[in-house]
Every structure is written in structure tokens, then in C-alpha cells.
Amino acid sequence: MIIDHPLLGPRDSAEFTYMGDARLIDRPDPDAGTAAQDFYEYGYLRDNPAGWHDELWFHEAGDRSWLVITRNTLTHEISKVQLARDVARSRGRSK
Amino acid sequence: MHDLMPITALGGTEARIDAFDHVTITENDGLALASVAARIGHEKPCHATLKKLLGAVPGPGKAILHDPEAGFWMGPDQWMIGAPRATHELLADQLTTLFGETASVTEQSGAWVCFDVTGPAMQDLCERLCAVPIRRMVAGDAQRTMIHQLGCFVIRRQDADHIRILGPRASAGSLHHALITAAHSTA
Numbered sequence: 001m002i003i004d005h006p007l008l009g010p011r012d013s014a015e016f017t018y019m020g021d022a023r024l025i026d027r028p029d030p031d032a033g034t035a036a037q038d039f040y041e042y043g044y045l046r047d048n049p050a051g052w053h054d055e056l057w058f059h060e061a062g063d064r065s066w067l068v069i070t071r072n073t074l075t076h077e078i079s080k081v082q083l084a085r086d087v088a089r090s091r092g093r094s095k
Numbered sequence: 096m097h098d099l100m101p102i103t104a105l106g107g108t109e110a111r112i113d114a115f116d117h118v119t120i121t122e123n124d125g126l127a128l129a130s131v132a133a134r135i136g137h138e139k140p141c142h143a144t145l146k147k148l149l150g151a152v153p154g155p156g157k158a159i160l161h162d163p164e165a166g167f168w169m170g171p172d173q174w175m176i177g178a179p180r181a182t183h184e185l186l187a188d189q190l191t192t193l194f195g196e197t198a199s200v201t202e203q204s205g206a207w208v209c210f211d212v213t214g215p216a217m218q219d220l221c222e223r224l225c226a227v228p229i230r231r232m233v234a235g236d237a238q239r240t241m242i243h244q245l246g247c248f249v250i251r252r253q254d255a256d257h258i259r260i261l262g263p264r265a266s267a268g269s270l271h272h273a274l275i276t277a278a279h280s281t282a
Binding site for chain 2: 007008012015060061062063064065083085
């Protein structure tokens with residue numbers, strides 16, 4: 001599988017490590033009244049889609065950036081690769 | 096009084112040189128290193144200082160082979176700066192003063208071992224060693240890759256037969272072993 005890194009171009013997936021569902025970016029508010037339930041869901045509940053899935057990948061043997069990769073879990077086709085920090089910032093995170 | 100003697104990354108009193116007919120592997124003990132990471136919101140002034148220091152800001156996968164300070168891109172808004180240790184032993188302190196509030200500077204001299212590989216079989220050796228596209232790389236290309244399970248930087252230098260490899264200093268012996276093995280297999 002080849003991952004088309006947004007900065008470095010096509011790289012072998014062996015250089016990357018899968019780090020889970022991209023929804024891990026959306027950390028719940030610890031001060032909310034429902035925080036206990038929110039963090040339970042955040043920590044343990046995952047969808048397991050047969051099809052398109054947003055995933056976090058870490059470029060461990062490369063520039064060590066975190067990526068959000070949209071991958072089809074049935075075909076391994078990759079439709080989109082973004083820097084995770086750009087995704088997080090677009091959702092109003094880390095200023 | 097302590098009577099301490101400086102040693103190189105491979106433990107010798109002098110830098111190790113392994114000369115073969117087709118390739119020479121030299122432990123480079125004369126490098127001072129420091130990393131620079133732009134702070135959020137200070138990217139622009141940080142880039143400007145880098146440009147003043149190196150002549151240009153190294154883009155992704157690139158190095159600026161400037162003298163005396165050289166630098167290469169490590170990741171988004173992160174660079175490694177290197178200079179001769181004899182003249183720049185306090186490189187990290189100098190860079191901290193230079194960049195001020197715009198960047199976080201970390202001393203890296205003690206974290207890396209540097210090997211210079213030169214000779215006509217350099218490309219063959221590199222191909223056996225790691226997954227960088229060495230024949231497509233040009234002078235000033237710098238890539239991070241795995242060598243012998245170690246995260247290393249491979250920098251293509253000005254001379255066509257010269258590659259510089261930076262690897263974790265604590266595993267200098269293992270990296271050297273991998274280089275020597277690759278050198279034997281290309282003989």
C-alpha cells in the first residue's frame with residue numbers, strides 16, 4: 001500500500017503506523033456535565049465500518065507527522081490524505 | 096580532579112575510518128547539531144531568521160548545504176541545524192539567542208552519530224541499506240528513513256559520490272555494523 005504524503009509524496013505504508021480512528025482528534029470537554037459518559041464513549045466505542053473510514057496514521061520512519069487518511073477498509077483504496085494538524089485546526093483546535 | 100578523555104560515538108579516541116577499494120565510511124566527529132522548531136504563531140519571523148542564517152528555508156525533504164551553518168527539514172516547522180564543532184560547539188546557545196521567542200531550540204550534538212559514505216559504490220551501498228530513492232536524489236535532498244531498524248537521516252551532499260547519514264548515537268555501533276555489512280556486500 002502506498003500513502004501519498006501531502007508533503008513528501010508517495011511513501012510505502014511500511015514507514016507508517018496505524019494509530020486508530022481519526023475521531024480521536026475530537027476529545028470531549030472534560031468540564032462538561034456528561035464528561036464521564038463522553039470519555040467512556042471516546043475511549044471505548046468505535047464504529048467498525050466496512051467501507052470508507054477516516055484514520056490516524058503516524059509517519060514513524062519518516063517526518064513523524066500525523067496524518068488523517070481516508071481509506072476504504074474493503075479495498076484499501078486511499079481517497080484523501082491530510083496533515084492531522086490541519087484537520088484539527090480546521091475544527092478550531094490548538095489555536 | 097577528574098581526568099576525563101573525550102571519546103567519539105564509536106568509543107575511540109579518534110574518528111573511525113573504514114576504507115575499502117570501492118567505498119569509504121568515515122565517522123564524522125566534528126559536527127555540532129541543534130534542532131529548531133517554530134512556535135505556533137511565530138512561524139513567519141522564525142522562517143525569516145532561518146533564511147538569514149542559511150540563505151533559504153529548507154522545504155520538505157530538502158537540506159541547505161550552507162557554510163558554516165547547514166540545515167535540513169525534519170518535519171513540519173522543524174529543522175536540524177549543523178555546523179563544525181570546532182567553531183560552533185555552543186551552537187544551541189547561539190541559536191537560542193538568534194531565534195529568541197520565535198522557536199524552541201534543542202541541543203542535538205550528543206544525540207546523533209554521523210557517518211560520511213563516499214566512493215564509487217556509494218549508491219549500491221545505500222540501496223542495500225535503506226529505502227531512499229538514492230539514484231533519484233540530488234545534492235541537497237534529505238530524507239528520514241529506517242536503517243537496521245534505526246530512524247536515520249540520509250542527506251545527499253554536493254559531491255556526487257557522497258552521502259551523509261545521521262543515526263541515533265546510542266546505537267552508533269549497530270549502525271556502523273550495518274554500514275560495514277553493506278560495504279562488504281557491495282565489494
